[in-house]
Amino acid sequence: MNILLVCSSGMSTGLLVDKMLTEGEKRNIQDLKIVACSVDEIEKYISSYDVVLVAPQIRYKEKYIYALAMSKNKGYAIIDGVHYGLVDGNKILDQAFGVMRK
Amino acid sequence: MERVIQFLERHLLPVVRIIAEQRHLQALRDGITSTVPLLLIGSSFLICAFPPIPYLARLVDPYVTALLAVVNATFGIMGLVASFSIAYALAASYAIDALSSGLLSVSAFILASPFTKEGHIDSGLMGSKGLFVAMIIGLLVVEVQRFMIKKNIIIKMPEGVPLSVGRSFAVLLPGVVILVSIFIINVMLAKIGEGSIPEVINRVVTAPLLHLGGTLPAVLIAVFAIQLLWCFGIHGQALVGTGVMAPIWLAFTQQNAVAKMAGEAVPNIICQQFIDVFILIGGSGTTLSLAVLLFTTVKSNQLKALGRTSLLPGVFNINEPIIFGMPIVMNPVMIIPFIVAPLLCIITTYLFMTSGFVDKPYALAPWTTPAFVSGFLVTGDWKGTALQVLNFIISGIIYYPFLKIWDENKVKEEQEQMSTQLPQE
Numbered sequence: 001m002n003i004l005l006v007c008s009s010g011m012s013t014g015l016l017v018d019k020m021l022t023e024g025e026k027r028n029i030q031d032l033k034i035v036a037c038s039v040d041e042i043e044k045y046i047s048s049y050d051v052v053l054v055a056p057q058i059r060y061k062e063k064y065i066y067a068l069a070m071s072k073n074k075g076y077a078i079i080d081g082v083h084y085g086l087v088d089g090n091k092i093l094d095q096a097f098g099v100m101r102k
Numbered sequence: 103m104e105r106v107i108q109f110l111e112r113h114l115l116p117v118v119r120i121i122a123e124q125r126h127l128q129a130l131r132d133g134i135t136s137t138v139p140l141l142l143i144g145s146s147f148l149i150c151a152f153p154p155i156p157y158l159a160r161l162v163d164p165y166v167t168a169l170l171a172v173v174n175a176t177f178g179i180m181g182l183v184a185s186f187s188i189a190y191a192l193a194a195s196y197a198i199d200a201l202s203s204g205l206l207s208v209s210a211f212i213l214a215s216p217f218t219k220e221g222h223i224d225s226g227l228m229g230s231k232g233l234f235v236a237m238i239i240g241l242l243v244v245e246v247q248r249f250m251i252k253k254n255i256i257i258k259m260p261e262g263v264p265l266s267v268g269r270s271f272a273v274l275l276p277g278v279v280i281l282v283s284i285f286i287i288n289v290m291l292a293k294i295g296e297g298s299i300p301e302v303i304n305r306v307v308t309a310p311l312l313h314l315g316g317t318l319p320a321v322l323i324a325v326f327a328i329q330l331l332w333c334f335g336i337h338g339q340a341l342v343g344t345g346v347m348a349p350i351w352l353a354f355t356q357q358n359a360v361a362k363m364a365g366e367a368v369p370n371i372i373c374q375q376f377i378d379v380f381i382l383i384g385g386s387g388t389t390l391s392l393a394v395l396l397f398t399t400v401k402s403n404q405l406k407a408l409g410r411t412s413l414l415p416g417v418f419n420i421n422e423p424i425i426f427g428m429p430i431v432m433n434p435v436m437i438i439p440f441i442v443a444p445l446l447c448i449i450t451t452y453l454f455m456t457s458g459f460v461d462k463p464y465a466l467a468p469w470t471t472p473a474f475v476s477g478f479l480v481t482g483d484w485k486g487t488a489l490q491v492l493n494f495i496i497s498g499i500i501y502y503p504f505l506k507i508w509d510e511n512k513v514k515e516e517q518e519q520m521s522t523q524l525p526q527e
Contacts, residue, residue, distance in 0.1 A: 008340045011470070012422035015415055040132065056426060057337040060118045081335060085427020086404075087411045 002033040003096050004045055005079075006065065007055035010038040019089030020096075027093075042068065051075035051096045056084055075099035111334055118331065122341055125195050126241055131345050133188030133240060134233075134352065137180050138466075141355065144176030145465035145480075148359055152464075154482035170363050177359045178225060180352070181232025185211035188240030196248055202273040206280060207243040211236055213284045214299040227300050230356035233349060234308040235300045239284075247276040308353075315350035316372050318452055322445055325381060329441045332386050335431035339386050343377065351377065355466055362464040371455040375463035375480040378419075380451040383473045383494055385421030387440045388447050390473055391498030392424060395505055402512030418470045428508070435511070439504045443497035450493060460485045 003020070005013035013036035024032040037045050039058055042065065046052060052069045054062065059078050069076035077099045083091040121127060151169035153159050162169065189207030193200040214235060215227040227235070250256055256275050259268040287299060296302060314320055324347050331338030354373035361368050384390025393416035396409035405428070412423040430436045454460045461483035467476045473494065477486035 007422075008337045011420050012415070015411075015420070015423070055422070056335050056431075057332075057422060058340070060115065060122045060336050060341070063119065064123060081426040081429055081431055085423050085425065085429055086407060087423055087427075 001029070001031065001051065001096070001100060002049040003035075003051045003053060004042070004049035005034065005036040005053050005055070006039050006042055006058070007036065008039060008058055010036045010041070012057075013037075013053075013055050015087055016084075016089065016092065019087050020093050021089075023089040023093050039065070046072055046074060049074065051077075051100050053092065053096055054078045056081045073101060075101050110330075114331075114334065115336070118336055118341060121345065126192065127345060129188055129192035129195060129241065129244075130237055130349065132191040133184055133237075134348050135344060136187040136191075137183050137352070140176040140183060141180065141352070141359075141466045142468055144173045144359065145467065147172040148177075148362060149465050149479065149482065152362060152482060154478075154484075173359060173363055174225070177229060177356050177363075179228045180230055180356055181236045182208065182211065182228045184233055185236035185240050188237055189243050192241060192244040193247070196244065198244065198247060198251065199269050199272065202269060203244050203247055206247070206273060206277050207236075207240045209277075210239050210243050210280050210284055213281055214239060214288070216288075216298040216300075229360065230353040231304065231308075232300060233353050233356075234311070235303050237349065238303060238307070243276075243280055246280050247273070250276045250279065311350060312353060315347065316354060316370060318372075318448070321372050321376070321448055321452075325377070325444050325448060326441065328386055329444060332425055333431060333437045333440065335426065335429075339382070347377075348374070355463075358462065358464045359466075368462040368464045371452060371462055373463060375466055375476075376451065378469045379463065379467065379471075379473075379476045379480050379486075380489060380493060381444050381447050382419060382469070383447070383490060383497070384416040385419050385424075386444070387421065387425070387430070388443045388493060388497035389421045389424050389440075389501075390416050390419075391443075391494050392439075392501045392505065393421070395498060395501060396424070396428075399502075400505070400509045400512075402509050402516055404512055404516070405509055417472050419473070420470070433508070435504055435508050439497075439500045443500045446496055446500065447493040450496060451489060454485075454489055454492075460489045 005016055007013040017034050017036050020034050021032065035045065035049075039061055042052070046068060052065065052074050054065055054077070056078055062078065066076060075096070077095055079092055079095065083095070147169050150162060151166050151173070153162060185207045186204040190200045190204035193203035211232065212223065215224055215232060218224050251272075257271045259271055284299070291298060291302065324342055327342045328338035331341060351372070351374040354370040355375060358368045358370050358373055381388065384393055393409070393412045396405055397413045398409070400406055400409060408423060408427045412421065412427065415421065415423060425431060428436060430440050455462055461481040463480040463486070464482070465480050467479045471479065473490050474487050477488075477490035478484055480486065
């Protein structure tokens with residue numbers, strides 16, 4: 001599964017990438033690709049991902065990202081604030097699988 | 103307190119959405135931030151040209167002119183670059199051919215800026231003096247283009263003509279209209295003796311904006327807004343800092359660099375570095391001290407875990423873990439120091455710089471530069487670092503009592519959870 005993490009500049013979601021990948025390894029998930037990008041770059045990247053997870057601090061851009069994700073039939077969620085803050089790769093990976101579209 | 107928060111959430115968020123998604127503001131933001139990498143490169147050469155150590159200064163002395171050429175080619179053309187990138191960003195958002203809009207805007211910008219008596223481009227108008235001219239022209243150029251495309255007043259090539267050829271023809275008519283209009287305005291302004299387009303824009307827009315934006319109250323209000331937005335979990339710095347204030351703050355940054363280059367006194371206290379380096383130590387809210395306190399003093403398990411995850415990002419001024427993990431968002435206890443600490447740091451920084459005790463910043467450093475290093479880098483003055491340490495301590499003192507309250511809260515919560523879970527096992 002390919003997961004795209006979106007935040008303001010791709011910095012703070014960058015913290016999450018490693019945590020989620022380690023978690024994926026623990027669970028023995030094959031072909032897990034996770035990339036963090038800034039909200040301005042999302043249109044460039046979105047096509048090659050299955051799920052878009054949005055950092056809570058840019059939920060003011062939700063409308064735009066939601067519409068984009070829906071038009072490309074991608075899974076979409078805003079990351080839970082507390083999980084985000086504690087960089088909880090486990091829970092956020094669950095969230096990603098929860099919204100994935102078949 | 104909770105009601106206030108709900109009220110603001112309901113009424114503030116829609117306004118924030120509108121500001122964040124407003125096309126022209128977004129184009130200005132994207133266009134201007136695209137000049138920042140150049141300013142960073144220019145800054146490193148500026149630091150090299152004026153090393154803060156006398157021995158090194160003598161060593162680089164023969165190369166100063168060559169080093170400053172790089173500063174000229176970066177800081178010095180900030181306005182010119184912005185005239186391209188702003189039009190480019192706006193055109194891209196309309197799905198108009200962005201490259202031709204950008205080029206047209208550069209041409210319009212140069213035409214609007216009067217040449218020197220000797221017939222050369224006036225380099226003084228290419229930097230921050232031209233920034234607001236570039237903003238206005240960049241947006242107008244694209245709007246004219248869009249209007250003409252909408253009304254179908256363009257030269258269309260028949261099918262089969264290569265795309266790039268078609269493109270160059272599509273930009274012809276709007277280009278003529280824009281350049282001729284600027285030409286006419288130039289002639290008229292000269293006739294009524296009002297000078298040039300940059301002079302008028304400078305008088306009507308730039309001077310009042312910079313005058314207002316450079317005051318202590320303006321910075322306090324801007325940072326208050328940044329903090330308040332974060333309290334709702336919204337990226338205040340991206341919205342207010344980069345989104346609204348950046349043109350003003352960066353114009354001051356550029357003025358400081360130019361003054362330093364000319365060997366004059368650095369004029370502005372308030373500029374981009376003032377915020378990045380001295381106020382947002384550890385991220386919005388001056389939270390590096392909070393991260394250290396979390397790492398060393400708390401008892402609750404959740405906050406201990408947070409201390410471990412937030413310290414290293416905090417060194418690089420990234421603090422989303424704290425803001426969402428503590429959380430500060432919607433937290434009536436932590437919101438108070440989160441707003442008060444940076445505001446106090448603004449006042450101390452301002453006082454130390456107006457009194458001349460700490461040098462004003464002239465170089466720009468990336469916002470991720472670790473605290474205590476950045477203070478020295480941007481001012482070339484070890485007291486810059488001392489001031490950061492002072493702000494770090496002040497913010498720590500403000501955070502500490504509130505952190506204790508919240509920590510006790512969390513410990514209690516965790517104990518209650520333990521006692522309700524134990525009987526089941």
